[in-house]
Amino acid sequence: MLIHACIILRALRLCAITFMTATGKWFIYVVTVLIWGSTWYAIELQLGVVHPVVSIAHRFAVAGVVVLVGLSISGRLVRIRWRDQRFLMLQGLLLFSGNYIFIYTGTQTLPSGLVSLVFSMMVITNMVAGRIFMNLPLSWYVGVSGLVGMAGIALIFTPEVASFSLADESLNAMFLCFIGTCLASLGNIVAARNMRERLPPLQCNMMGMLYGSGSLYLLSLVMGLPITIEWSSQYLGSLFYLSLIGSVAAFWFYVTLIGEVGPSRAGYIALLTPLVALVISAVFEDYQWTWYATAGLVLVLGGNFIAMRRD
Template sequence: MNNVLLYLITVVVWGSTWIAIKFQLGTVEPIVSIAHRSMLAASLIFLYLILRRRLAPLSLRNHAMIFMQGLCLFSGNYLFIYPATEHLASGLVAVVFSTMVILNMINGAIFLGLPISRMVLVGGLIGLVGMVAVFSPQLSDLDLSDNSFRALLLCFAGTFCASLGNIFAARNSLERLPVLVCNAWGMLYGALALYGVALLLGTPITVDWEFSYVASLLYLAVFGSVVAFWAYVTLIGNIGPDRAAYTSLLFPVVALLISTVFEGYQWSLLGLAGFCLVLMGNWLVMRRGAA
């Protein structure tokens, strides 16, 4: 039940962040907004750890691994994903990002020697087919012009980067490093990396003090980063990066369910069938003793 709760937290929170991100777009460059989000989240976790006296010391080697986790999972992947969204439909981005289910299995086998579960592989493939069906209207409009093709490559690069971040997180979990300590340092390193890139690109580091921007930033930092990444990284340690990655198939669907209520999204029969496939794949992946 503990893993089920962690799974639900990850899916529901990340599924709801899509609407919050809309309020971040505007006067502040995306790279800076993401850096603000990571820095605020890191500050909150550090404050909690210091007050609870749980800020455990780490070796330089572990700091290096956490730096890589932060670079890949909390910042670097966004550097690829955000530019890609300018030229690709959000549905296609969601489908490409969902391939992390397969990438985590492959990278887990290569870098951590984890066995590839047949049920997880079958469930992941079924879920991926379901995602294609859910977003089929947007996929049918894909134009493989130069900009779109480059954006597609960027999207795959961002997904691969996030998958590597999952592997570093799994490695840190195998070393029994505290999840919140890893997340705090990782988010700090990720935020500093993004601020550094912004400065190199000459991007102004600003803050929009409008209520909608500040409120969405707080939601993304507290729930989207602190809570959801705590749940997700803990889940990686509990059930492995391959099964935890199935959340990447579910939270875009949750985002569509929210869009149905607040934005009038219209479901098709193919979309409903795809949603059922995603749920079926999830059952195969998460059932006890999947092997």
């Protein structure tokens, strides 16, 4: 495990060096989209025996411990002031804990398409939060790109959007997903603040994941949820993929991306990950593409071009 942790960290360090070029930014952007798009399928493999809150806690606990061991062995673990520790704790509670609780709760009622539509609003919420908390300029092209992309997501999931009704629990579930999206945006802003203070992003994520997983374990105890693990190859395989690839790698890339292009444009990843999830679903779950989905794909990609064209 220790050797594997060092190998992973060295590989990620090489990717971070590559990231400093303009081509590298696009490379990391695409890799992050591909990774997070694939995590939806991995999450489905975890559903069943272990409660989702406990599975999320396992995911970030494993990720945090692996990075902690790797940084300790490589001698790159630095001391962080208490003033900054508070922001790392806040980043953990927002980005690695609270947003998952609300979105997972809403997902139990809403179809995945509507969840993706609500989460795609992060392009807008990131821009608004950046303006309020970091005095970042409002960008009309990022706003337009977000609206275009959201329209594309709505087209892709037309049947699910059309079936939405205010008569059942769907409205409450959508509101929960929106709260989760807002918490994720606030977590992005805290991450951007930590990047601005020149804190090491990998260590920030590691500490945030440990804070987040600790809060989730505590919540599990309060809710009376059994803290168990399923010892099947499917569960353990998906757990390690979500921890090492979907968390250690993807969140490091994403937080670095926030520091390079800003939270607004980095947030556009929320619009692209459902597309990757649909491609995987078409391969493994016999998802059938429609003309609506194709038109939506064009809009999402067009919006992405608008958002990133000045890079």
